[in-house]
Every structure is written in structure tokens, then in C-alpha cells.
Amino acid sequence: MLAEVEKVLDVFKQQDINRVYFVACGGSSSLMYTSKYVLDRESKTIDSDLYSSNEFVHRNPQKLDEKSLVILCSHFGKTPETVEAARFAREKGALTVSLTFDAESPLAEVSEHIIVYKEGKETSYVDEAPAIMLELVFGLLLVKEGNKKFTDVVSSFENLRSILESEKVNYQEKAKGFAERYKDAKIIYTMGSGANYGVAYWFAICILMEMQWIHSHAIHAGEYFHGPFEILDKDVPIIQLVGLDETRPLEERSLEFSKRYGDNVIVLDAKQFDLTQIPDGVKGYIAPLVLQSVLRMYADELAEARNHPLSTRRYMWKVPY
Amino acid sequence: MLAEVEKVLDVFKQQDINRVYFVACGGSSSLMYTSKYVLDRESKTIDSDLYSSNEFVHRNPQKLDEKSLVILCSHFGKTPETVEAARFAREKGALTVSLTFDAESPLAEVSEHIIVYKEGKETSYVDEAPAIMLELVFGLLLVKEGNKKFTDVVSSFENLRSILESEKVNYQEKAKGFAERYKDAKIIYTMGSGANYGVAYWFAICILMEMQWIHSHAIHAGEYFHGPFEILDKDVPIIQLVGLDETRPLEERSLEFSKRYGDNVIVLDAKQFDLTQIPDGVKGYIAPLVLQSVLRMYADELAEARNHPLSTRRYMWKVPY
Numbered sequence: 330m331l332a333e334v335e336k337v338l339d340v341f342k343q344q345d346i347n348r349v350y351f352v353a354c355g356g357s358s359s360l361m362y363t364s365k366y367v368l369d370r371e372s373k374t375i376d377s378d379l380y381s382s383n384e385f386v387h388r389n390p391q392k393l394d395e396k397s398l399v400i401l402c403s404h405f406g407k408t409p410e411t412v413e414a415a416r417f418a419r420e421k422g423a424l425t426v427s428l429t430f431d432a433e434s435p436l437a438e439v440s441e442h443i444i445v446y447k448e449g450k451e452t453s454y455v456d457e458a459p460a461i462m463l464e465l466v467f468g469l470l471l472v473k474e475g476n477k478k479f480t481d482v483v484s485s486f487e488n489l490r491s492i493l494e495s496e497k498v499n500y501q502e503k504a505k506g507f508a509e510r511y512k513d514a515k516i517i518y519t520m521g522s523g524a525n526y527g528v529a530y531w532f533a534i535c536i537l538m539e540m541q542w543i544h545s546h547a548i549h550a551g552e553y554f555h556g557p558f559e560i561l562d563k564d565v566p567i568i569q570l571v572g573l574d575e576t577r578p579l580e581e582r583s584l585e586f587s588k589r590y591g592d593n594v595i596v597l598d599a600k601q602f603d604l605t606q607i608p609d610g611v612k613g614y615i616a617p618l619v620l621q622s623v624l625r626m627y628a629d630e631l632a633e634a635r636n637h638p639l640s641t642r643r644y645m646w647k648v649p650y
Numbered sequence: 651m652l653a654e655v656e657k658v659l660d661v662f663k664q665q666d667i668n669r670v671y672f673v674a675c676g677g678s679s680s681l682m683y684t685s686k687y688v689l690d691r692e693s694k695t696i697d698s699d700l701y702s703s704n705e706f707v708h709r710n711p712q713k714l715d716e717k718s719l720v721i722l723c724s725h726f727g728k729t730p731e732t733v734e735a736a737r738f739a740r741e742k743g744a745l746t747v748s749l750t751f752d753a754e755s756p757l758a759e760v761s762e763h764i765i766v767y768k769e770g771k772e773t774s775y776v777d778e779a780p781a782i783m784l785e786l787v788f789g790l791l792l793v794k795e796g797n798k799k800f801t802d803v804v805s806s807f808e809n810l811r812s813i814l815e816s817e818k819v820n821y822q823e824k825a826k827g828f829a830e831r832y833k834d835a836k837i838i839y840t841m842g843s844g845a846n847y848g849v850a851y852w853f854a855i856c857i858l859m860e861m862q863w864i865h866s867h868a869i870h871a872g873e874y875f876h877g878p879f880e881i882l883d884k885d886v887p888i889i890q891l892v893g894l895d896e897t898r899p900l901e902e903r904s905l906e907f908s909k910r911y912g913d914n915v916i917v918l919d920a921k922q923f924d925l926t927q928i929p930d931g932v933k934g935y936i937a938p939l940v941l942q943s944v945l946r947m948y949a950d951e952l953a954e955a956r957n958h959p960l961s962t963r964r965y966m967w968k969v970p971y
Binding site: 355376383384388390391515523535538539543551552554556560561582590642643644 | 900
């Protein structure tokens with residue numbers, strides 16, 4: 330585990346924290362949905378909210394104060410809204426902890442505490458951003474409420490790299506098949522709930538809309554039956570995530586319905602993954618990370634089949650906005 | 651104001667309430683986004699969360715207890731997930747207040763307190779569901795924190811019917827023009843932030859997806875620049891809501907960008923409404939109700955132009971789910 334994470338957990342011990350705000354944009358924000366789910370499920374004393382950075386600043390929550398912990402994230406640390414959110418939160422006296430890949434970035438500059446995460450097969454998964462997000466919330470739960478799951482979460486990450494690599498091998502052919510079948514799709518929906526909703530959101534807005542210019546929408550598996558499901562026909566493609574958290578019944582229900590009336594349902598079920606090395610008590614919280622890793626391969630294959638590299642942009646970083 | 655609302659506000663006085671859960675599905679849930687925005691903006695002591703009913707039950711938040719107020723809503727009072735959520739919340743000792751159109755419904759049956767709302771031009775807007783949602787949160791803020799905006803909110807509703815009717819007249823031609831131009835559209839996005847996001851969500855999932863079988867997605871105006879905006883081209887239709895709340899700059903920014911690169915941006919700007927009868931301090935909270943009322947006319951015209959009545963369903967209430 331990174332020294333910066335241990336340092337921040339020590340800071341948690343010394344400070345009175347009754348609220349966490351998860352603040353970021355796009356893909357960085359999508360990492361935080363599982364953390365919010367964890368606090369809702371596990372915490373007796375800590376409230377939490379999750380906001381896109383600019384919404385957070387303009388909404389200006391009354392309860393943001395010196396007892397608030399604000400966790401922010403930006404890969405390059407240059408997202409202006411997130412940098413402003415960190416500055417704004419410190420001005421309110423809140424404790425700011427920012428995750429970034431760049432220790433020299435503006436976000437690192439304005440944040441009270443920074444955690445520089447790592448990436449890539451060479452590093453232990455313990456030091457990747459999605460892992461650190463969970464280390465922070467379970468670490469907070471440990472120091473504030475004596476929640477013992479922290480150890481299981483960290484040990485899970487130590488085994489996760491090999492799990493991710495073997496599941497990628499298991500799903501390689503499925504990913505190629507998905508890409509071939511949907512390379513001309515005009516719209517692809519994603520669906521999930523609970524701990525997995527953030528992964529569905531990430532694939533919809535970052536991969537499909539941003540990187541592939543394919544229309545999308547991350548439908549909540551429970552909301553599906555109160556409007557969105559009327560769009561379903563034989564043709565509409567839906568990627569259904571099925572996780573291992575307590576909301577799994579919602580995802581099983583939407584899957585069952587979509588399969589009954591649709592012919593283009595792509596299923597990623599965490600029950601198919603070999604998670605024997607992950608303690609049962611935290612499987613539901615770890616499953617989204619495996620789902621995301623496998624989905625990333627689906628994204629790579631889709632980009633390849635469409636001859637539309639994931640790096641292609643028409644506006645982002647290219648025009649003023 | 652309905653006697654049931656006054657009765658519930660008396661109950662608020664007598665009970666210790668430190669948290670509100672807004673729990674409903676689909677359109678009923680969309681009403682609650684503004685209420686959550688109000689509590690975030692105005693409350694010093696009360697936390698809040700908003701969940702789709704089934705997510706709420708399975709997520710099973712640790713902090714749901716006898717100090718929690720759970721506000722639920724279902725028009726016919728028959729939504730099984732919401733009925734179950736009310737039962738579940740009472741079992742946890744929470745105070746349950748349910749809005750419904752049917753006093754004899756299962757939801758009314760299982761809820762500790764019910765408020766039977768009214769609808770239609772004959773009734774005062776004060777007694778409609780969107781108004782009651784705000785009466786409850788501002789009433790809570792009044793009795794718990796002495797927030798004085800409650801009076802302004804209630805007086806606003808007394809004037810609102812005439813405002814809604816005159817704005818509908820003002821927008822009649824625009825609504826017809828929208829319907830003619832987009833009757834063959836395969837996808838229409840909606841966009842908003844802050845107090846208005848729920849209205850964007852409602853139009854996307856209830857009107858477009860459910861009632862018109864048109865692909866859609868309510869894009870958050872701040873998140874737009876972190877993925878979704880890459881989908882924008884000259885052709886893609888986007889309905890941009892621009893409200894009067896503190897997040898208006900987010901909506902102005904997304905509007906400016908969409909207009910720069912798109913030729914199909916439909917704008918509904920609350921600044922164009924005559925809200926002189928609404929006190930400035932609450933204009934931002936009332937604007938979504940006017941936006942929704944005008945948008946409802948856009949829905950009617952779209953259904954007419956497409957010869958696809960808003961009542962048409964293929965699954966809802968017709969097949970098991």
C-alpha cells in the first residue's frame with residue numbers, strides 16, 4: 330500500500346469526520362460510485378454524497394465544513410472544475426484528499442493531501458486508483474468505526490492483478506465477438522445497479538460516447554421498469570452487468586426481462602469470474618473492478634473492429650470549452 | 651395547503667429528524683431531485699439521499715433508523731418496489747410519508763402518513779405532487795431550522811397555475827415546431843443540472859423512452875464535457891434546460907458549446923418565463939416546475955405529430971415484470 334495512503338489514514342484518525350463528498354468528473358467520478366455504496370452499506374456515522382465537480386461548487390452544500398472529507402480525483406490533475414472544487418473545499422475548511430497520476434499537477438498543488446496512484450501490469454493493483462478509492466473508504470471505516478473489512482480489501486487487491494489477467498484471457502473471444510457483432514451499432518445501452526452502476530456509467534459516457542461516438546445511456550437496473558424498458562425491442566443492444574453485491578437481484582431481474590424481449594443482450598456476470606481468492610465479505614465491492622477490467626478489453630476490441638482508436642477526439646483537449 | 655401536509659409538518663415538529671431519504675421510481679422519483687437540491691443548499695442539520703425504491707431496499711443504508719424521514723411517492727400507489735420500500739422503512743423505525751393520488755392504494759395502506767395529492771386545472775397548484783414535495787422539505791426546514799422560505803414557496807404555488815397557463819400559451823407554437831422538426835428523430839438527449847436535472851431525467855425516461863420509444867439520456871450539464879459531448883454533431887438533437895438556480899452557469903456553458911457545434915439544440919430558458927410573482931429567493935426552486943409544465947406540452951405535440959399517443963405501451967402494465 331502506498332505511503333501516502335497510510336499517511337492519509339493517520340490523518341483520518343486525528344480528525345473529526347462526519348461526511349464525505351466524492352468529487353470528480355467523468356471517468357474519475359465513475360470510480361467513486363462503489364465507494365459511496367460502501368459508505369451507505371457499512372457506515373453508522375458517516376454521510377456521503379457524490380457530485381460532478383462543477384455541480385459540487387455551484388450547489389455549494391451547506392453541510393460542507395471542517396468536519397467534511399472531500400475526496401477528489403483527476404488523472405492528469407488538470408481538470409479545471411476539479412481543481413476549483415479542491416480549492417473551494419479547502420476554503421470551507423474541509424479535509425481534501427486528491428488522487429492523481431501527476432504529482433506536479435494543479436490538483437496536487439491545491440489539495441491538502443495527494444495520493445499519486447500507479448497504473449499498468451508492472452505495479453501491484455493495490456496502487457491503482459480504483460483500489461485506492463476503496464482503501465480510503467474502508468480505511469476511514471476502520472479508524473472511525475473499527476470496521477474490519479479493510480484488511481480483506483487490501484489483501485484482495487494483492488491478488489487482483491492475476492485474477493484480472495486470467496479473466497481477460499477467459500473473455501478475449503467474447504470481446505472479439507461483441508466487437509464484430511456491434512461495430513455498426515448506432516446505440517448501445519449499459520445497465521447496472523448498486524456497486525456496479527459506476528462501471529455502467531463509465532462504459533456509457535467514457536467509452537461509447539466519448540471514445541467511440543456511439544449513443545449510450547447507463548440505465549439503472551431498477552429504474553428500467555419505470556420508463557426505459559419501453560425502448561427495448563429485438564434489436565437494441567444492452568450490456569447488462571450482474572455483480573455480487575446486495576443489489577444483484579435488480580440486475581438479474583432486468584437481465585431476465587431484456588433476454589425475454591431482446592435479441593442483443595450482452596451479459597457480464599461476476600459469478601462467472603474465479604474470485605475464490607477474494608473473501609466473501611468483500612466480493613460484492615471488488616466485482617466492479619473485475620467487470621471494469623474485462624469491459625476495457627471489450628472497448629479495445631470495439632475500437633479495433635470499428636477502426637476508431639480510443640484516443641480519437643473531436644473536441645476534448647482540442648477546442649475551447 | 652392540504653390538511654394532510656399541515657398534519658405532517660406538525661409531526662416533523664415532534665420528531666427528531668436528521669436524515670431524509672427520497673424514495674420512488676421513474677417519474678415519481680424525478681420529482682424529488684429538486685427537493686434533494688433544496689436540502690443540500692439550505693439545510694445545516696439534515697442529510698439526504700435519493701434512491702430508486704428497489705435500490706434503497708437492497709442497498710439497505712446503515713443510517714436508516716428512527717431518526718430518518720422517508721418520503722415516498724407513487725401516483726396509483728401500486729408500484730411494488732415503492733410499497734416494499736415503505737414497509738421496509740417502517741420496519742427500521744423510520745417516519746414514512748407517502749404521496750399518492752389514490753387514498754385506498756397499497757402504498758397508502760403501508761405508510762404511516764399519506765398525502766393524497768390533486769391534479770388538473772380545477773385544483774390549486776399548491777395541492778399538486780411537485781408542489782407538495784417542496785412544501786414538505788421547506789416545511790421541514792422551517793420547523794427544524796427556522797428557514798423562512800416556506801411562506802414564499804407556498805405563496806408561489808398559489809400564483810403558479812396562472813403562470814403555467816400563460817407560459818403554455820407563449821410556448822404553444824414552439825412546441826408544435828419542435829414536434830414537426832423532430833417527429834422522426836431516433837434519439838433526443840436532454841440536459842440540465844442542479845434543481846432542473848430531475849426534469850431532464852423525467853423527459854428522457856418517461857416521455858421519450860417510455861411514452862414515445864425514442865432513445866434518450868439525461869446528460870448532466872457538467873459531466874457533458876467529460877465524455878458525452880464527443881457524441882455531438884450537427885444532427886444530434888439536445889433539449890437544453892436552463893434554470894434559475896445556482897448551477898445555471900453549468901447549463902449556460904453546455905448550451906453555448908452545443909450551439910457552437912450543433913444545429914439541433916432546443917432551448918428552454920426559465921429566464922424567458924414571467925416569474926415576477928415569484929419571490930427571488932425561491933425562483934430557482936420553482937423554475938423546474940414551470941420547465942416541466944412547458945415540456946409536457948412539447949410531449950403532447952410530439953405524440954400528436956408522431957401519431958404515437960403518450961398512453962401507448964408495449965410492456966408496462968401489459969406483461970409480467
